[in-house]
Amino acid sequence: xxxxxxxxxxxxxxxxxxxxxxxxxxxxxxxxxxxxxxxxxxxxxxxxxxxxxxxxxxxxxxxxxxxxxxxxxxxxxxxxxxxxxxxxxxxxxxxxxxxxxxxxxxxxxxxxxxxxxxxxxxxxxxxxxxxxxxxxxxxxxxxxxxxxxxxxxxxxxxxxxxxxxxxxxxxxxxxxxxxxxxxxxxx
Amino acid sequence: xxxxxxxxxxxxxxxxxxxxxxxxxxxxxxxxxxxxxxxxxxxxxxxxxxxxxxxxxxxxxxxxxxxxxxxxxxxxxxxxxxxxxxxxxxxxxxxxxxxxxxxxxxxxxxxxxxxxxxxxxxxxxxxxxxxxxxxxx
Numbered sequence: 001x002x003x004x005x006x007x008x009x010x011x012x013x014x015x016x017x018x019x020x021x022x023x024x025x026x027x028x029x030x031x032x033x034x035x036x037x038x039x040x041x042x043x044x045x046x047x048x049x050x051x052x053x054x055x056x057x058x059x060x061x062x063x064x065x066x067x068x069x070x071x072x073x074x075x076x077x078x079x080x081x082x083x084x085x086x087x088x089x090x091x092x093x094x095x096x097x098x099x100x101x102x103x104x105x106x107x108x109x110x111x112x113x114x115x116x117x118x119x120x121x122x123x124x125x126x127x128x129x130x131x132x133x134x135x136x137x138x139x140x141x142x143x144x145x146x147x148x149x150x151x152x153x154x155x156x157x158x159x160x161x162x163x164x165x166x167x168x169x170x171x172x173x174x175x176x177x178x179x180x181x182x183x184x185x186x187x
Numbered sequence: 188x189x190x191x192x193x194x195x196x197x198x199x200x201x202x203x204x205x206x207x208x209x210x211x212x213x214x215x216x217x218x219x220x221x222x223x224x225x226x227x228x229x230x231x232x233x234x235x236x237x238x239x240x241x242x243x244x245x246x247x248x249x250x251x252x253x254x255x256x257x258x259x260x261x262x263x264x265x266x267x268x269x270x271x272x273x274x275x276x277x278x279x280x281x282x283x284x285x286x287x288x289x290x291x292x293x294x295x296x297x298x299x300x301x302x303x304x305x306x307x308x309x310x311x312x313x314x315x316x317x318x319x320x321x322x323x324x
Contacts, residue, residue: 005207011226014208015233021201023241028193030256033238035288039312053316063194068291070195074202075211075295082207090214091223098217108298109212110284115298128282133290133304135279137311140287142272142322144263147286150273151231156238157260165269170220172277177220180278 006084022156031063034149036140038068101185124187143168205292213284220281266324 025031042065044058087106098104098111105112119125140146143165145154151169154162208230209215219227244250245258252258280286283304285293290308293301315322 009204009208011208011229012233014204014210015230016237017204018201018230019234019237019241021197022238023245024197025194026242026245026258027250027252028197029254030252030258031194032261035286035291036312039287039309040316042309043313043316047313049313049317051313051316053319054313063191066191066195067198067201068288070198070200071202071205071288071291072198072295073195074199074204075206075292076297077199077295078203078206078292079296082203084207088209088212088214090218093223094214094218094221097221097223098214106214109206109209109214109296110293110298111213115213115300117300120300120303129300129303130307132279132282133307134311134314135275136283136285136287136290136304137279137308137313138315139272139274139276139279139311140308141312141315142268143276144266144268144272146276146288147231147280148288150263150269152234152238154263155235156242158239159263161263161265161269164265165273168270168273169277169280172274172279173216173220173281174277175274176278176281177217181281184282 002082006082007086008084008089018152019156022153025067029063032149033153034064034145035068035071036137036146036149037061038064039137040141041065101181122187124184127184127187139172201288202292202295205289206296211285211289211292211296216281216284268322268324271323 022033025033040054041058041061044054044056048054088109090106103111103113114128120129143150145162145165147169150162150165155166205211210227210230215227218224250258285304287308290301290305294305
């Protein structure tokens, strides 16, 4: 049983579980699935700094912070109790492309060559972690949601602005992958 | 606090799914944006279909929450933010290999350097709040 759970899960299984998060949160307490809002609540709770965007009763949104705390704990459980000892299996074409960036270690879910603290103080690492993270936080709030709030919750509720947002997420990602990343990895 | 525990439990389950389906993997996000695998498209596509059917049923049967609250749906208002912000987030998504949810799961699964990415994402959100009135919407 445990071995069955430890292997990577099929996309349909993951898709069903993630999709079911939408009605689960609605039925538990009329809560809308959306994760990037948690970043706003953290700002409102910790450094509102008199900015009107952060002047609201964030305590009413505490459920969202508990939810992301859960995601964090889920990450710990999955990584330490249910982890897959084998390499991550990705397509050969991707491996060839990433080898050009010097990425060949597939032993963990993230490339060990990049995601380590030694890299943080390099220009490449600064862009990948600090600038990348900033764009995620700034962009999701500007767009009013992320993959969960727009692509999953918004599309499930047939909201066309969410479709616009989702298409732009993908367009930005394609641009970044094919134009920016090759430049970043040359640094 | 107890009433929030159920959301933490849903989050825990969600985090496990994120890791086990490798959605938090930078490799998988690269595969997606290089159109070299169906995996991520399958995950998101299936999730949308399941979510759509669920919301249809909830609306049709006028279901209430377990605490007997009416379940409400708000329409999303279009703004240029969905375009500009969407593009900006997309660029960051491919660089970091993470949307906000996976950031938390990546840290949990031991990639502590992602804490820096998370702090930076919080900073990004804060700067958006600061500049909000000066940005086109």
